[in-house]
Amino acid sequence: MTTVTGALETGMPIPVDERVLDVRDLRMRYGTTDVLHGVTFSARRGEVIALLGPNGAGKTTTIEILEGFRRRSAGDVSVLGEDPGVAGEKWRARLGVVLQSWRDHGKWRVRELLHHLGTYYADYSTPAIPRPWPVDDLIEAVGLTAQARQRVGRLSGGQRRRLDVAIGIVGRPELLFLDEPTVGFDPAARREFHDLVHRLADVDDTTILLTTHDLDEAEKLADRILILAGGRIIADGSADQLSLLVAGESEIRWTRDGSRYVHAAADATAFVRELFRQYGDGIADLEVRRASLEETYMTLVRESEAGRAAAAASTFEEAL
């Protein structure tokens, strides 16, 4: 089994002038602890990228640096063509930010707040991107029409989250950061949210960087998946590309003579060929499933952690 280390090149590298996000060798150190050890990735306009990784892997730190909320220790970062550490209000107007926990503006009414926050973006309206998003359309897009006159503090968890998303996109951002956007959503709200993300990416050409722990969601929404573990990008590619990286076992199901069979095999093609050679027409309801994103993810993270443990052990031995 091969161990995956370092960033993996995607099928086609993105030309430099098409990069909305360009992060190279990003490092972050708190005191004497290194949190990010050289993160490198980029994103093109209209792309949806999911950033996955175990808690404490550095996802939030990475996003906060890109949002301009945190200063990096080292590395080159370009967000919409500017360095987020020094970029101004005009740059800020082109970004949308949805963070994990908000409890703000509890006394405001939904429509009032969205209308007010929209006025900050009016100065940055362009013929190509009229800002802000008309408030009633926006409320409808996130499904809060019935709550438009309600106080923010009285919204349910899922409604509150929709409002957070609405505030994130009120300025029609060119780049949107979503940190665990669907926590607290019921399945219907989740589906509507996924439709909204597709609309933003496909119709408005918004570039989206989202973090989630829901791998199914990542697979549905993202064009590309980045896995961050131990302060490094350990994988970068579409869900299919990632599953090819892992020599996982595929699951094969079939029926024969009225009985159901399940078998796991590393080489599914060879197994199926053998199956038909033996039983021929007796095989029905054949299904072959490649390792799911969840399995791929677990394997990649486990290998990365094992690799780090081995590296630590060897350093320890060298020290002896």
Place this chain on the structure above:
Amino acid sequence: MSSISTAARTGFARGGYEFRHTLTTPADLWQYIFPTIALYATVFFMRGATVPGTDIALGARTLPSAFGMGIAFTGLMTVAMLLVTDREDGTLLRAKATPNGMSGYLVGKIVLVGGMTAISFLLQLLPGLFLIDGLHVDAVGWFTLLWLVPLGFVATMPIGAVLGSLFDGPRNIGLLMLPLVGLVAISGIFYPIMSLPGWVQGVAQVFPIYWLGLGMRSVFLPDALTAAELGHSWRHLETVGMLGLWAVAGLVVAPMILRRMARRESGSAVAARREKAMQRIS
């Protein structure tokens, strides 16, 4: 220049909304009414007592002093409180994530606190003008109010903002109450400062509460009452000087501290504070 007009436009809108919210939220209304009730209860229990050496009711002397205290309290405590809660619930971070949001936020807070000060002051003043004998305002008095109230506001609000930036969490800000109440006790608000030891008088005169109380007394009380004041005068020049010093110091220090505080705001900082708050509850 457009960013200044944007900050003014969004800030006034923001302050207007938030001021209206305080008028429609029961807890906020109570905060307007409670000090008025407490103040008049105090004055009621002072009936029959007079300012030593005069025939002016002690209550009539206390009321204007308390107006001054009220302005200092709103400027210091309310501003600090608002800042701490806005930081904890993410309002400030939201402002940071919005273009020109921080300037809009600051202008909004000034408008809000200005409105709150005005409402509280009027609530306390109007009954006094009708119910308490010995209060009167002449043309000079109105003029004094015209510079005293804004100056008191500018002298205390930046300091409140600094305190709100330095303290983390609403619990800690409660610790501020203790020294503040102590300061009120020695600032001649409820009892003339003349009867306190000299060094205590010296300490009181460093802080804006004494000067705001003195200034308010000069507006509402007859000049004969200067007999019960230090230096036997309303000392307007010194009042302007001391409050002006606080204002300048505050306006120099506050932007630095606020900028430092705002720079540190991030999603994980808000989340960490939230976690701490949850631990306190459970």
